[in-house]
Amino acid sequence: MATIGEVIKHLRKQRGWTQPQLARKSKIAEVTIARLECGMRTNLRVSMLKQLAKALKVPPAKLLE
DSSP states (O other): OOOHHHHHHHHHHHTTOOHHHHHHHHTOOHHHHHHHHHTSOOOOOHHHHHHHHHHHTSOHHHHTO
């Protein structure tokens, strides 16, 4: 089972986006995205989950798979 950070990274790369691009699209700090992707941060507020899902154009539940 993939971590939320691995899922975010996979979806981001699938779209050909950099971390700064995802940060701009989701309005979440680039450092937060980097920490999520590398596993340094594992907790995620519901609001952040929704922002990332909206930016990546997937349902929020997809990030939790």
